[in-house]
Amino acid sequence: MNELATARFARQVGFGLGPDEATPADAVGWASGQLDSAPKVKFLASRAGDELPLPPEVRLLESQEEVAHALQRHIDSRLAVLAASRTMPKPQWEALRFQTMQPFLNLTGWQEGLARGCMAVNGPAPVFERFWHFWTNHFTVAPSVNNNSHTAVGPYMRMLRRHMTGSFRDMLFEAVTHPAMVLYLDNARSTGANSIARRSRATTDEINENLGRELLELFTISTAAGYSQQDVDAVTHILTGWGVQLPNRAARPGIPLGSYFNYDRHEPGTQTFMGKSYSAVIRHDGKLNDLIDDLASNNASSPNERVQEPVKDDENSVIRFYVTGACQNTIGEHLARRQLLIYLVAGAGSNRRPWGYESDPAVRTKTHYTQKPNKTLGRGRKKTLMRYMQNQNRYDPRQNLDKTYYRVFD
Numbered sequence: 001m002n003e004l005a006t007a008r009f010a011r012q013v014g015f016g017l018g019p020d021e022a023t024p025a026d027a028v029g030w031a032s033g034q035l036d037s038a039p040k041v042k043f044l045a046s047r048a049g050d051e052l053p054l055p056p057e058v059r060l061l062e063s064q065e066e067v068a069h070a071l072q073r074h075i076d077s078r079l080a081v082l083a084a085s086r087t088m089p090k091p092q093w094e095a096l097r098f099q100t101m102q103p104f105l106n107l108t109g110w111q112e113g114l115a116r117g118c119m120a121v122n123g124p125a126p127v128f129e130r131f132w133h134f135w136t137n138h139f140t141v142a143p144s145v146n147n148n149s150h151t152a153v154g155p156y157m158r159m160l161r162r163h164m165t166g167s168f169r170d171m172l173f174e175a176v177t178h179p180a181m182v183l184y185l186d187n188a189r190s191t192g193a194n195s196i197a198r199r200s201r202a203t204t205d206e207i208n209e210n211l212g213r214e215l216l217e218l219f220t221i222s223t224a225a226g227y228s229q230q231d232v233d234a235v236t237h238i239l240t241g242w243g244v245q246l247p248n249r250a251a252r253p254g255i256p257l258g259s260y261f262n263y264d265r266h267e268p269g270t271q272t273f274m275g276k277s278y279s280a281v282i283r284h285d286g287k288l289n290d291l292i293d294d295l296a297s298n299n300a301s302s303p304n305e306r307v308q309e310p311v312k313d314d315e316n317s318v319i320r321f322y323v324t325g326a327c328q329n330t331i332g333e334h335l336a337r338r339q340l341l342i343y344l345v346a347g348a349g350s351n352r353r354p355w356g357y358e359s360d361p362a363v364r365t366k367t368h369y370t371q372k373p374n375k376t377l378g379r380g381r382k383k384t385l386m387r388y389m390q391n392q393n394r395y396d397p398r399q400n401l402d403k404t405y406y407r408v409f410d
Contacts, residue, residue, distance in 0.1 A: 139219060
């Protein structure tokens with residue numbers, strides 16, 4: 001691979017080469033060596049590893065317990081401001097609301113976007129970061145929905161990052177049951193019609209199929225699998241009861257904060273999905289575990305389909321056979337899929353030109369950054385503008401942070 005092809009390859013599988021970074025002699029080895037471990041997310045100021053001088057309150061949450069406490073503070077603050085609005089003039093109430101809610105609505109989103117940008121530009125493994133952007137787009141959650149704000153979204157994304165060196169099955173289960181996901185897609189309140197909570201009239205909450213439909217249509221097998229509305233209903237019933245344990249009066253003793261299974265909200269009995277029955281007598285949460293096992297191992301699951309799509313019509317039957325076989329033999333291991341993608345982007349064994357990142361369904365992301373390709377990718381001076389969180393532009397211009405978004409190639 002010549003210098004021009006290497007520069008293009010580095011932009012396709014990562015975020016390009018840094019201004020002081022030499023062109024690697026072994027481009028594929030350079031990319032593959034970045035996939036074995038997940039670098040810790042930091043506010044990196046440069047490639048040397050030094051961090052930005054930020055105030056102490058700018059801190060990234062990690063554990064679900066931290067997320068649960070932060071979400072509860074968010075809820076308590078919102079309720080306190082709402083109570084104060086009944087006795088305050090509107091201008092004073094709006095000022096109080098801004099002052100109270102600012103950390104949740106603005107600061108958290110700003111620091112999460114900053115951290116992602118710093119890791120992409122200054123992190124030690126730009127190829128790993130590129131795949132991280134892909135997975136956060138695949139298992140997407142949105143801020144400012146159902147008390148999510150950015151409080152749970154950032155820790156959720158870093159949870160996906162930790163699972164990128166493991167199996168798709170484990171990532172899928174953690175993504176579906178994470179507080180950010182069950183809040184975003186309303187599963188925290190989804191309650192079976194025959195559940196204990198409904199029969200005892202402890203709640204009027206009903207079934208919500210948002211998460212069940214997304215699990216099938218977007219996260220795993222897609223509509224091409226031919227499932228029916230009855231199958232969606234079955235998956236929705238299996239998901240009932242998965243919610244969030246917060247440190248409030250409703251918290252159950254002995255249950256860790258964060259994601260948990262509340263059997264009182266669960267639809268009991270046996271559910272049938274695509275001809276297979278799922279039931280659990282002793283393991284109340286076993287139905288979801290069994291379902292995730294089956295969905296993740298299905299070769300029609302979307303990660304496998306996305307890897308195979310660029311070569312499914314390739315005239316080179318050897319390449320098509322190699323890709324299909326490799327996907328079937330990964331047993332859901334992310335490392336095997338990523339290694340396969342790197343070889344494909346490098347054009348290993350294929351006579352046709354590797355696809356570009358603007359049309360590549362496996363490597364590009366759609367929402368977290370925009371990367372415009374340069375027509376010439378030599379070592380001359382050129383810039384690539386990367387804009388993060390396109391719909392969440394909450395960066396403080398006083399910090400002159402726009403410099404973070406530029407990578408200069410010498």
